Amino acid sequence: MANPDIEHGSIGEVVTQRATLFERNAPLVLEGGATLGPVDVAFETYGELNAQRNNAVFICHGLTGDAHAAGHHGNPERPGWWDNFIGPGKPVDTREFFVVCANILGGCMGTTGPSSIDPATGKAYGLRFPLVTVSDVVRVHRALIADLGITKLRAAIGGSLGGMQVLQWAMDHPEDLGAAIVVCATSRLSAQNIAFSAVAREAIMRDPNFHGGDYVDADTRPDAGLAIARMMAHITYLSEEGMRNKFGRRLQNGTTPRFGFDVDFQVESYLHHQGEAFLGRFDANSYLYLTRAMDYFDPFGDMEHAAARLADLDLPFLVMSFDSDWRFDTSHSREIVRVLSAHRVPVSFREISSPHGHDSFLLVIPEYHVTVANFLRRAELPPQRRPHAS
Amino acid sequence: MANPDIEHGSIGEVVTQRATLFERNAPLVLEGGATLGPVDVAFETYGELNAQRNNAVFICHGLTGDAHAAGHHGNPERPGWWDNFIGPGKPVDTREFFVVCANILGGCMGTTGPSSIDPATGKAYGLRFPLVTVSDVVRVHRALIADLGITKLRAAIGGSLGGMQVLQWAMDHPEDLGAAIVVCATSRLSAQNIAFSAVAREAIMRDPNFHGGDYVDADTRPDAGLAIARMMAHITYLSEEGMRNKFGRRLQNGTTPRFGFDVDFQVESYLHHQGEAFLGRFDANSYLYLTRAMDYFDPFGDMEHAAARLADLDLPFLVMSFDSDWRFDTSHSREIVRVLSAHRVPVSFREISSPHGHDSFLLVIPEYHVTVANFLRRAELPPQRRPHAS
Numbered sequence: 001m002a003n004p005d006i007e008h009g010s011i012g013e014v015v016t017q018r019a020t021l022f023e024r025n026a027p028l029v030l031e032g033g034a035t036l037g038p039v040d041v042a043f044e045t046y047g048e049l050n051a052q053r054n055n056a057v058f059i060c061h062g063l064t065g066d067a068h069a070a071g072h073h074g075n076p077e078r079p080g081w082w083d084n085f086i087g088p089g090k091p092v093d094t095r096e097f098f099v100v101c102a103n104i105l106g107g108c109m110g111t112t113g114p115s116s117i118d119p120a121t122g123k124a125y126g127l128r129f130p131l132v133t134v135s136d137v138v139r140v141h142r143a144l145i146a147d148l149g150i151t152k153l154r155a156a157i158g159g160s161l162g163g164m165q166v167l168q169w170a171m172d173h174p175e176d177l178g179a180a181i182v183v184c185a186t187s188r189l190s191a192q193n194i195a196f197s198a199v200a201r202e203a204i205m206r207d208p209n210f211h212g213g214d215y216v217d218a219d220t221r222p223d224a225g226l227a228i229a230r231m232m233a234h235i236t237y238l239s240e241e242g243m244r245n246k247f248g249r250r251l252q253n254g255t256t257p258r259f260g261f262d263v264d265f266q267v268e269s270y271l272h273h274q275g276e277a278f279l280g281r282f283d284a285n286s287y288l289y290l291t292r293a294m295d296y297f298d299p300f301g302d303m304e305h306a307a308a309r310l311a312d313l314d315l316p317f318l319v320m321s322f323d324s325d326w327r328f329d330t331s332h333s334r335e336i337v338r339v340l341s342a343h344r345v346p347v348s349f350r351e352i353s354s355p356h357g358h359d360s361f362l363l364v365i366p367e368y369h370v371t372v373a374n375f376l377r378r379a380e381l382p383p384q385r386r387p388h389a390s
Numbered sequence: 391m392a393n394p395d396i397e398h399g400s401i402g403e404v405v406t407q408r409a410t411l412f413e414r415n416a417p418l419v420l421e422g423g424a425t426l427g428p429v430d431v432a433f434e435t436y437g438e439l440n441a442q443r444n445n446a447v448f449i450c451h452g453l454t455g456d457a458h459a460a461g462h463h464g465n466p467e468r469p470g471w472w473d474n475f476i477g478p479g480k481p482v483d484t485r486e487f488f489v490v491c492a493n494i495l496g497g498c499m500g501t502t503g504p505s506s507i508d509p510a511t512g513k514a515y516g517l518r519f520p521l522v523t524v525s526d527v528v529r530v531h532r533a534l535i536a537d538l539g540i541t542k543l544r545a546a547i548g549g550s551l552g553g554m555q556v557l558q559w560a561m562d563h564p565e566d567l568g569a570a571i572v573v574c575a576t577s578r579l580s581a582q583n584i585a586f587s588a589v590a591r592e593a594i595m596r597d598p599n600f601h602g603g604d605y606v607d608a609d610t611r612p613d614a615g616l617a618i619a620r621m622m623a624h625i626t627y628l629s630e631e632g633m634r635n636k637f638g639r640r641l642q643n644g645t646t647p648r649f650g651f652d653v654d655f656q657v658e659s660y661l662h663h664q665g666e667a668f669l670g671r672f673d674a675n676s677y678l679y680l681t682r683a684m685d686y687f688d689p690f691g692d693m694e695h696a697a698a699r700l701a702d703l704d705l706p707f708l709v710m711s712f713d714s715d716w717r718f719d720t721s722h723s724r725e726i727v728r729v730l731s732a733h734r735v736p737v738s739f740r741e742i743s744s745p746h747g748h749d750s751f752l753l754v755i756p757e758y759h760v761t762v763a764n765f766l767r768r769a770e771l772p773p774q775r776r777p778h779a780s
Contacts, residue, residue: 032649127651131649131650188639189639190630190633190634190639191630191633191634191636191637191638191639191655191657192625192628192630192633192634192657194639194655194657194658195625195633195657195658195661196625198621198655198657198658198661198662199618199621199622199625199661201651202617202618202621202661202662202665203593203614203618205651206614206617206618207614208598208599208614209598224593224596224597224598227592227596228589228592228593228596228618231588231589231592232589232622235582235585235586235589238582240580240581240582243580243581243582243585244580244581244582246581247581248581249578249579249580249581249584249688257686259422259521259686260521261517261591261595261678261682265581265584265588265685267581267584267585267588268584268585268588271585271588271589271592272588272592275592288651292651295655296647296649298639
């Protein structure tokens, strides 16, 4: 299955750029009616925009991602989060494509979010930040590509919440996209998905250091709650099988149980580390806002409204899932495929076998990478509406 | 599948009894070498012990259960936790059996645990309470039945951690039991199982009100952490399908999302309620001790040692699982059956179809109840060692 065309070159050193896309007197109008301005956006680009400005690919990141998708910031040992996917000879080949990745609205990695300063008060927004939706996230992505002089993308690509952005973008503004790649995403969270996010938010909001979201003013942080949220999320990112292979019941030190409450099993050590590492890079309020945007995401919920949009949707989709993913299992992807197909949107679907659960989309899985590379190659051709496969 | 023999009578009003089984100068010696005394035990009994004292059935409760399994304490609308299972005409028929249920060692419902007063200090034990194992829990059960003048039980029955106690009891003292019923249990937690428990304990121990386990002295309680632990556990007790059927994406009030961080989806309201209700009845330190006892449980781990015990095991087992249970899925039960069968222990196995996940063992599912009732009826006959079904 390995494709000899796909080598693994590196983009090399990159820098995160910043743009201010909306001003206070020309603010972003959100889906819920609130306004935001200025809106700063952190983004990175890889490769060269061609003279026709038609070789751009947009990368939509997941819940806790950032603009730094590929290359490195000085230390080649610490590349961007999707460096195995983007670069010369990689599935998103930077010898061919101009790649853009931006931190999302509501985030905390350089794009305006609840930890940003509210110009009206001079203090961090906290929970006064308006609720943002996936459509709002897409609004800012669109403003960025316009700012870069791009009117149409070759493709938008994303995994998990990133895939949800791609789906929303295609429904809101199909004219922007030449193709859509939606990996291990969903068109709506299940009750169990919402439940996990709800408990994560409770952990943050019940932390005494949360201070109603104004922890910055209180010069503290709800670290306990945020770590718990992250640890719990990590359980859902790995498969049962993946956890068994990776940790089993192995002990952290030696073979004799310590019979106490300190970290003893390797899986405890792993989760503990994930929780602690997260504190240094993520903001608790952003976690609340972005998980809530996921809960409310439901682009097919009002089917009459959705049908009108889907009737205009004439771009090829690639929808992919991983068979061991139980965060958004294959039935979520199949539902996207079912609705798109029913509305005669050309959609390819692939369930990839992988033991690594939801995290698979970040890993090098040859069948997955080759499928993306081949789809992008075919997507250079003008899309043709295919008959409905009944 | 409904059995007309099984009517649903009630035991009526019952009272919790108390016994002190170990004294300070004749303490319980734990598996880890520590001693505990006095050990108080809260228990209930239903039905009548016959003259031969050979009709007793012991009920082992799960992680957060208590001695009050059946009947009621004054309000028939609030029966014991397994009232649908125990009573006249029910699977554990109190017209025939004398039923005993006791709160487990390390618990917080009347039996000695970390919230009890340490006679050496006059203060609550807190984390100075010794780590207890499932074998230690069984030691106290055995002392109780001896105190009641019973030398051999007709059967021991338990679900989840209760089933783990039954398995351990059978391996430690097969001479005590006429039969063993192990429902939705495991012989060892998986990495994922341990992970969920580890995060639950982190939520409790990172709560600033935990005070290193001495929250009683500090006149506070780690309620935030304990509620989070309970909410997370509840996600694992229900199946994905059960949650979808019960809540789906339905909103708590009306059909218009409120777009905020307050409880909005019904599944959030359910979890919130479960978290709050738990605070009134359970102790955070007990949650730590009992989940840790589960983590370390591994009776087949040292197979050489286990094989010697299994060679002496000559009592019929009924092992049951539920097909939608993902807390301890059927593979856990199959592993118990595999090891027992390999050592020629007579074991019947039944996987019951139910959409209700791990919680199924507490619900009225006719095939489940009839299977238990029929097994108990057959278990009255002297057990016969069957040839190994290869």
